[in-house]
Amino acid sequence: MTFLSGLKDSKGGRPAVLALVVLLQTSAAVFFVANALAEWGEDGLGPQLWMQALVTLALILGVALGASELRRTLSHQQDQDATIAKASGEMHQVVQRQFDTWQLSRAERDVAYLALKGLDVAEIAAARRAAPGTVRAQLSAIYGKAGISGRAQFAAHFVEDLLAEGLPGDPPPV
Template sequence: MKERLIFSLLLALQLICASVFLWELLSSLIGFSSRPISWALYETIEILAGVGLILGVVMTAILLRRSARARDKAEASLRLASGAFMDVLNERFTEWGLTPAERDVALFSIKGLSTTEIAALRQTSEGTVKAQTNAIYRKAGVSGRPQLLSLFIDALMDDQVAMVPATVTDDAA
């Protein structure tokens, strides 16, 4: 909250200084008649404008650095989640006793490839892929691809919930 107030004040300072500079330029270009201000006040305004611009650059650099850190943290979390997903896949495939061929077909299926695409990638017939997907569904105890995928999503969500520390409420304390 305090930081937001500082950014707002800095922005207001920059807007005021920019307005003064624009007013001076427009008055000399267009010929606005304005009441002259003292040189001391004018120089003070120019100093404040310079300081405001420098602070603006500094604050922009700080915000860019924070944004880059947040992006890096999000990318790291995504890599972690991706690795966790592969761990869950391998655990389930082992539990179900999938053959190496069935593992490949299951992975391609989870990635959303069609039977035709899987057959082309594996250089087998579509009938073979269909037989392997049926074996996968039977071993996993599901009736189709959406249920198969939901097993992994549920497992990941359970892992994420387990990672979140429990908070103590007033009732429990």
């Protein structure tokens, strides 16, 4: 794995790579400006210095564009994080309201929530320090109160609400 691929795989991959590129470009621009100033003092304005000045200007423009893209990417990432947090909070509220409607007990709510997260009976039992038989009985009670026959229908009940808008590209409802 290379250094850049390691940055891409991290949580903030794209911003980290952009920040590294902007840092490298800035360092190169500083070097070229210092070099051009030194040569100007020694040789005056010759064709090579003009070429260095153009390359340095292009590099500085790249730094500015890279920094702008980095700012835009970070802003977009913050917007996405906020949207995910909001959706997560709203989903939690939808689940809790449905648990209220089904009149689940505190223990049943805990088991139902863990089941929705995808834990199996043994994992739920371990998390709750309960016997697997107790968890199975609680799941049966939850399914009975919800009017469903099993775990697949239980999870589908909540996914169905998320997919109520239909698939992308589906015609809008009439």
